[in-house]
Amino acid sequence: MTDFDYDLVIIGAGPAGLTAHQNAKEVVLSDKSLTAKSLIIASGASPKKLGIGEDRYMGKGISFCATCDAPFFKDKTVVAIGGGDTAVQESIYLTKFAKKVYLVHRRDELRAAKILQERAFANDKIEMVWDTVATGVEGLFGIEGVHVRNVKTNVEKTLAASGCFIWVGTLPNTEFLGDDVKTDEFGFIRADARMQTNVPGVFAAGDIRDTPLRQVSTAVGDGAIAAVSAEHYIENL
Ligand SMILES: Cc1cc2nc3c(=O)[nH]c(=O)nc-3n(C[C@H](O)[C@H](O)[C@H](O)COP(=O)(O)OP(=O)(O)OC[C@H]3O[C@@H](n4cnc5c(N)ncnc54)[C@H](O)[C@@H]3O)c2cc1C
Numbered sequence: 001m002t003d004f005d006y007d008l009v010i011i012g013a014g015p016a017g018l019t020a021h022q023n024a025k026e027v028v029l030s031d032k033s034l035t036a037k038s039l040i041i042a043s044g045a046s047p048k049k050l051g052i053g054e055d056r057y058m059g060k061g062i063s064f065c066a067t068c069d070a071p072f073f074k075d076k077t078v079v080a081i082g083g084g085d086t087a088v089q090e091s092i093y094l095t096k097f098a099k100k101v102y103l104v105h106r107r108d109e110l111r112a113a114k115i116l117q118e119r120a121f122a123n124d125k126i127e128m129v130w131d132t133v134a135t136g137v138e139g140l141f142g143i144e145g146v147h148v149r150n151v152k153t154n155v156e157k158t159l160a161a162s163g164c165f166i167w168v169g170t171l172p173n174t175e176f177l178g179d180d181v182k183t184d185e186f187g188f189i190r191a192d193a194r195m196q197t198n199v200p201g202v203f204a205a206g207d208i209r210d211t212p213l214r215q216v217s218t219a220v221g222d223g224a225i226a227a228v229s230a231e232h233y234i235e236n237l
Contacts, residue, residue, distance in 0.1 A: 007234050009036040025201060037237060038201040038230040041181070041189060042223060043173040045207040045214060050081065050166060052147075053137045061143030062164050066090040070097045073163045079104055079146040081134050082167035088112035088120050090167055095125040102159050104129040104148055129159070137164055172208055184210045195226035201233050 009027050027034045047064040054062050063069040070093060078098045080091040083105035089112070094101050103120065108130045110117050120126050129148065136147040138158065145158040172187040182190050182198040188211075189204040191197050197204050203226040206219035 004035045004037050006034060006036040008038045008040065008230050009034055010040045010042060025199075037234050038203070040195075040203045040205055040223075040226045040230055041177075041197075041208055042205045042219075042226075043176075043208050044219075045170045045172045045188070047166065048169040048171050050134060050168060052134050052164075052166075054166070057137055057139070057143055057164070060141065061139060061162060062137065062166065064166055066093045066165060069163070069165075070094050073098045075099045076162040077102070077160060078163035078165060079134070079148075079159050079161045080165045080167065081105075082169075083107060083110045083112065084167065084169075085112045085116060087167035088116040090165060091126055092116070092119055092123060094165065095123055098163070099125065101126045102129050102146075102161065103127070104132050104134055104146075104159075106133050106151060107131065134164070134166075170207070170214065174208065186210075193225075194229045195222055196229060201230070203229055 025036050025039050027036065027039065073094070074097045076098055077100040078094060079102045080087060080094060081104045087103065088110060091101050091103050103126055105128070110120075112120075131152045132148045132150050134146055135149050135156070137143050138145045138147065143162055143164055145160050146164050147156065147158050149156045172183070172189070174183065174187050174189070177183070180199055181202055184190055189197055189208050191204040191209050195203040195205050195209070205222035205226040207214040209222060211218060211222070
Protein backbone atom coordinates (compact mmCIF):
# COMPACT_ATOMS: atom_id res chain seq x y z
CA MET A 1 0.00 0.00 0.00
CA THR A 2 1.08 3.61 -0.67
CA ASP A 3 2.80 5.50 2.16
CA PHE A 4 0.68 8.32 3.53
CA ASP A 5 1.74 11.50 5.35
CA TYR A 6 -1.21 11.16 7.75
CA ASP A 7 -3.88 8.67 8.76
CA LEU A 8 -6.60 11.32 8.79
CA VAL A 9 -6.82 14.90 7.50
CA ILE A 10 -9.78 17.07 8.50
CA ILE A 11 -10.50 19.84 6.00
CA GLY A 12 -11.76 23.06 7.54
CA ALA A 13 -9.00 25.56 6.94
CA GLY A 14 -8.24 26.48 3.39
CA PRO A 15 -6.93 23.77 1.05
CA ALA A 16 -6.46 24.80 -2.56
CA GLY A 17 -7.35 21.46 -4.10
CA LEU A 18 -8.41 17.92 -3.44
CA THR A 19 -7.90 14.61 -5.20
CA ALA A 20 -9.80 11.78 -3.62
CA HIS A 21 -9.68 8.40 -5.34
CA GLN A 22 -9.75 5.05 -3.58
CA ASN A 23 -5.98 4.95 -2.94
CA ALA A 24 -4.96 8.50 -3.64
CA LYS A 25 -6.28 11.06 -1.22
CA GLU A 26 -4.30 14.21 -1.65
CA VAL A 27 -4.97 17.63 -0.18
CA VAL A 28 -3.15 20.48 -1.90
CA LEU A 29 -2.40 23.43 0.37
CA SER A 30 -0.95 26.75 -0.76
CA ASP A 31 2.61 25.67 0.10
CA LYS A 32 2.55 21.85 0.09
CA SER A 33 0.54 18.69 -0.56
CA LEU A 34 -0.58 16.16 2.05
CA THR A 35 -1.64 12.56 1.51
CA ALA A 36 -3.90 10.75 3.94
CA LYS A 37 -5.59 7.40 4.35
CA SER A 38 -8.85 9.13 5.16
CA LEU A 39 -10.35 12.62 4.90
CA ILE A 40 -13.16 14.43 6.68
CA ILE A 41 -14.44 17.42 4.73
CA ALA A 42 -15.97 19.99 7.10
CA SER A 43 -15.53 23.28 5.27
CA GLY A 44 -19.05 24.55 6.00
CA ALA A 45 -21.32 26.83 4.00
CA SER A 46 -21.68 30.59 3.68
CA PRO A 47 -24.77 32.77 3.39
CA LYS A 48 -25.34 34.01 -0.16
CA LYS A 49 -24.65 37.71 -0.61
CA LEU A 50 -26.53 40.15 -2.82
CA GLY A 51 -23.67 42.58 -3.38
CA ILE A 52 -25.58 45.44 -1.75
CA GLY A 53 -22.85 46.43 0.69
CA GLU A 54 -22.53 43.32 2.85
CA ASP A 55 -18.78 43.72 3.32
CA ARG A 56 -18.97 47.38 4.32
CA TYR A 57 -22.07 47.15 6.52
CA MET A 58 -21.63 43.70 8.09
CA GLY A 59 -21.93 44.30 11.84
CA LYS A 60 -23.11 47.86 11.12
CA GLY A 61 -26.68 47.03 10.16
CA ILE A 62 -26.43 44.12 7.72
CA SER A 63 -26.85 40.68 9.25
CA PHE A 64 -27.56 37.08 8.27
CA CYS A 65 -28.75 35.99 11.71
CA ALA A 66 -31.84 37.18 13.59
CA THR A 67 -31.08 35.02 16.64
CA CYS A 68 -27.70 36.75 16.95
CA ASP A 69 -28.58 40.35 16.08
CA ALA A 70 -32.33 40.99 16.51
CA PRO A 71 -31.95 42.49 20.03
CA PHE A 72 -29.84 45.33 18.51
CA PHE A 73 -32.96 46.45 16.63
CA LYS A 74 -35.34 46.85 19.54
CA ASP A 75 -38.15 49.26 18.53
CA LYS A 76 -36.44 49.93 15.19
CA THR A 77 -37.55 49.29 11.62
CA VAL A 78 -35.67 46.62 9.67
CA VAL A 79 -35.75 45.16 6.19
CA ALA A 80 -35.65 41.38 5.69
CA ILE A 81 -34.87 39.96 2.25
CA GLY A 82 -35.93 36.53 1.01
CA GLY A 83 -38.99 34.34 0.58
CA GLY A 84 -38.07 30.89 1.85
CA ASP A 85 -38.56 29.21 5.22
CA THR A 86 -35.53 30.89 6.79
CA ALA A 87 -36.50 34.40 5.66
CA VAL A 88 -40.07 34.07 6.93
CA GLN A 89 -39.21 32.28 10.18
CA GLU A 90 -36.46 34.76 11.01
CA SER A 91 -38.68 37.74 10.10
CA ILE A 92 -41.29 36.50 12.56
CA TYR A 93 -38.54 36.21 15.18
CA LEU A 94 -37.40 39.77 14.39
CA THR A 95 -40.85 41.11 15.32
CA LYS A 96 -40.18 40.16 18.95
CA PHE A 97 -37.75 43.11 18.95
CA ALA A 98 -38.26 45.36 15.93
CA LYS A 99 -41.27 47.64 15.73
CA LYS A 100 -41.65 46.95 11.99
CA VAL A 101 -40.24 44.44 9.50
CA TYR A 102 -40.45 44.99 5.75
CA LEU A 103 -40.19 41.55 4.13
CA VAL A 104 -38.85 42.16 0.63
CA HIS A 105 -39.37 39.35 -1.86
CA ARG A 106 -38.62 39.32 -5.58
CA ARG A 107 -41.79 37.38 -6.46
CA ASP A 108 -45.50 37.85 -5.67
CA GLU A 109 -45.71 34.76 -3.46
CA LEU A 110 -43.50 33.17 -0.83
CA ARG A 111 -41.71 29.82 -1.15
CA ALA A 112 -41.90 29.25 2.62
CA ALA A 113 -44.12 26.57 4.21
CA LYS A 114 -47.83 27.50 4.36
CA ILE A 115 -47.90 27.58 8.15
CA LEU A 116 -45.04 30.09 8.23
CA GLN A 117 -46.72 32.21 5.57
CA GLU A 118 -49.95 32.29 7.59
CA ARG A 119 -48.05 33.37 10.70
CA ALA A 120 -46.24 36.11 8.78
CA PHE A 121 -49.41 37.42 7.13
CA ALA A 122 -51.18 37.47 10.51
CA ASN A 123 -48.34 39.42 12.12
CA ASP A 124 -49.17 43.12 11.99
CA LYS A 125 -45.51 44.12 12.42
CA ILE A 126 -44.62 42.50 9.07
CA GLU A 127 -45.29 44.40 5.84
CA MET A 128 -44.78 42.41 2.64
CA VAL A 129 -42.97 44.18 -0.20
CA TRP A 130 -43.72 42.01 -3.22
CA ASP A 131 -41.98 41.79 -6.61
CA THR A 132 -39.08 43.75 -5.25
CA VAL A 133 -35.32 43.39 -5.09
CA ALA A 134 -32.83 45.21 -2.87
CA THR A 135 -30.28 47.22 -4.85
CA GLY A 136 -28.22 48.89 -2.13
CA VAL A 137 -28.10 50.36 1.34
CA GLU A 138 -27.29 53.84 2.60
CA GLY A 139 -26.04 55.33 5.85
CA LEU A 140 -22.93 56.99 7.16
CA PHE A 141 -22.05 54.95 10.25
CA GLY A 142 -24.80 52.33 10.05
CA ILE A 143 -27.76 51.61 7.84
CA GLU A 144 -30.37 54.34 7.46
CA GLY A 145 -32.16 53.04 4.37
CA VAL A 146 -32.41 50.13 1.95
CA HIS A 147 -32.78 50.89 -1.77
CA VAL A 148 -35.28 48.64 -3.53
CA ARG A 149 -36.66 48.28 -7.06
CA ASN A 150 -39.99 46.80 -8.10
CA VAL A 151 -39.15 44.24 -10.81
CA LYS A 152 -42.53 44.69 -12.55
CA THR A 153 -42.77 48.49 -12.60
CA ASN A 154 -39.04 49.34 -12.24
CA VAL A 155 -40.05 51.95 -9.65
CA GLU A 156 -37.22 52.55 -7.17
CA LYS A 157 -37.56 53.75 -3.60
CA THR A 158 -35.75 53.71 -0.28
CA LEU A 159 -37.17 51.95 2.76
CA ALA A 160 -36.11 53.84 5.88
CA ALA A 161 -34.62 51.18 8.17
CA SER A 162 -31.79 50.68 10.66
CA GLY A 163 -31.10 47.06 9.75
CA CYS A 164 -31.08 44.73 6.78
CA PHE A 165 -31.27 40.96 7.22
CA ILE A 166 -30.45 38.85 4.16
CA TRP A 167 -31.77 35.30 3.76
CA VAL A 168 -31.45 34.36 0.11
CA GLY A 169 -29.78 30.97 0.44
CA THR A 170 -26.58 29.24 1.46
CA LEU A 171 -23.56 28.33 -0.66
CA PRO A 172 -21.35 25.32 0.13
CA ASN A 173 -17.63 26.07 0.60
CA THR A 174 -16.53 23.55 -2.01
CA GLU A 175 -14.39 25.57 -4.40
CA PHE A 176 -11.47 23.16 -3.77
CA LEU A 177 -13.50 19.98 -4.21
CA GLY A 178 -12.82 18.89 -7.79
CA ASP A 179 -14.93 16.19 -9.45
CA ASP A 180 -14.19 13.13 -7.35
CA VAL A 181 -16.60 13.68 -4.47
CA LYS A 182 -20.27 13.70 -5.47
CA THR A 183 -22.55 16.58 -4.54
CA ASP A 184 -26.26 17.35 -4.91
CA GLU A 185 -27.49 19.86 -7.48
CA PHE A 186 -26.72 22.74 -5.12
CA GLY A 187 -23.12 21.63 -4.51
CA PHE A 188 -23.57 20.13 -1.03
CA ILE A 189 -21.69 16.86 -0.52
CA ARG A 190 -23.79 13.71 -0.55
CA ALA A 191 -23.02 11.48 2.44
CA ASP A 192 -24.83 8.57 4.06
CA ALA A 193 -25.78 8.10 7.72
CA ARG A 194 -22.14 7.24 8.50
CA MET A 195 -21.04 10.47 6.76
CA GLN A 196 -19.41 8.34 4.04
CA THR A 197 -19.25 10.01 0.61
CA ASN A 198 -19.09 8.16 -2.70
CA VAL A 199 -15.28 7.82 -2.24
CA PRO A 200 -14.34 5.18 0.36
CA GLY A 201 -12.47 6.81 3.25
CA VAL A 202 -13.70 10.33 2.45
CA PHE A 203 -16.31 11.63 4.90
CA ALA A 204 -18.27 14.87 5.08
CA ALA A 205 -19.63 16.57 8.20
CA GLY A 206 -21.65 19.64 9.06
CA ASP A 207 -23.03 22.38 6.82
CA ILE A 208 -21.11 21.12 3.78
CA ARG A 209 -23.31 18.00 3.73
CA ASP A 210 -26.71 17.67 2.00
CA THR A 211 -28.42 17.88 5.36
CA PRO A 212 -31.94 19.08 6.23
CA LEU A 213 -30.71 21.20 9.17
CA ARG A 214 -27.58 23.37 9.32
CA GLN A 215 -27.02 24.09 13.00
CA VAL A 216 -24.17 23.70 15.47
CA SER A 217 -25.87 20.68 17.07
CA THR A 218 -26.18 18.76 13.78
CA ALA A 219 -22.64 19.71 12.71
CA VAL A 220 -21.22 18.43 16.00
CA GLY A 221 -23.19 15.18 15.67
CA ASP A 222 -22.00 14.73 12.09
CA GLY A 223 -18.42 15.37 13.19
CA ALA A 224 -18.59 12.69 15.89
CA ILE A 225 -20.02 10.14 13.47
CA ALA A 226 -17.48 11.04 10.77
CA ALA A 227 -14.59 10.66 13.23
CA VAL A 228 -15.73 7.18 14.32
CA SER A 229 -16.36 6.17 10.70
CA ALA A 230 -12.89 7.36 9.67
CA GLU A 231 -11.32 5.46 12.55
CA HIS A 232 -13.12 2.24 11.49
CA TYR A 233 -12.10 2.80 7.89
CA ILE A 234 -8.42 3.22 8.79
CA GLU A 235 -8.46 0.20 11.12
CA ASN A 236 -9.90 -1.98 8.37
CA LEU A 237 -7.43 -0.96 5.67
C1 LIG B 1 -24.93 34.21 10.58
C2 LIG B 1 -25.11 32.81 11.09
C3 LIG B 1 -25.67 32.60 12.32
C4 LIG B 1 -25.88 31.32 12.82
N1 LIG B 1 -26.46 31.15 14.05
C5 LIG B 1 -26.62 29.92 14.55
C6 LIG B 1 -27.22 29.71 15.82
O1 LIG B 1 -27.60 30.65 16.51
N2 LIG B 1 -27.34 28.43 16.28
C7 LIG B 1 -26.91 27.35 15.55
O2 LIG B 1 -27.03 26.22 16.02
N3 LIG B 1 -26.36 27.54 14.34
C8 LIG B 1 -26.21 28.77 13.82
N4 LIG B 1 -25.66 28.95 12.58
C9 LIG B 1 -25.25 27.76 11.83
C10 LIG B 1 -23.93 27.23 12.38
O3 LIG B 1 -22.98 28.29 12.42
C11 LIG B 1 -23.42 26.14 11.45
O4 LIG B 1 -24.43 25.16 11.30
C12 LIG B 1 -22.18 25.45 11.99
O5 LIG B 1 -21.17 26.40 12.26
C13 LIG B 1 -21.67 24.46 10.96
O6 LIG B 1 -20.45 23.96 11.36
P1 LIG B 1 -19.42 23.46 10.28
O7 LIG B 1 -18.26 22.97 11.04
O8 LIG B 1 -20.09 22.53 9.34
O9 LIG B 1 -19.04 24.73 9.40
P2 LIG B 1 -18.35 26.11 9.88
O10 LIG B 1 -18.56 26.40 11.31
O11 LIG B 1 -18.81 27.11 8.87
O12 LIG B 1 -16.82 25.81 9.70
C14 LIG B 1 -16.26 25.60 8.42
C15 LIG B 1 -14.79 25.99 8.47
O13 LIG B 1 -14.21 25.70 7.18
C16 LIG B 1 -13.47 26.81 6.74
N5 LIG B 1 -13.47 26.87 5.28
C17 LIG B 1 -14.24 27.63 4.48
N6 LIG B 1 -13.88 27.47 3.19
C18 LIG B 1 -12.91 26.57 3.18
C19 LIG B 1 -12.13 25.99 2.17
N7 LIG B 1 -12.23 26.32 0.89
N8 LIG B 1 -11.25 25.07 2.54
C20 LIG B 1 -11.10 24.74 3.80
N9 LIG B 1 -11.78 25.28 4.79
C21 LIG B 1 -12.66 26.19 4.51
C22 LIG B 1 -14.17 27.99 7.34
O14 LIG B 1 -13.28 29.10 7.41
C23 LIG B 1 -14.56 27.46 8.70
O15 LIG B 1 -13.50 27.62 9.61
C24 LIG B 1 -25.46 30.21 12.06
C25 LIG B 1 -24.87 30.42 10.81
C26 LIG B 1 -24.70 31.71 10.33
C27 LIG B 1 -24.06 31.93 8.97
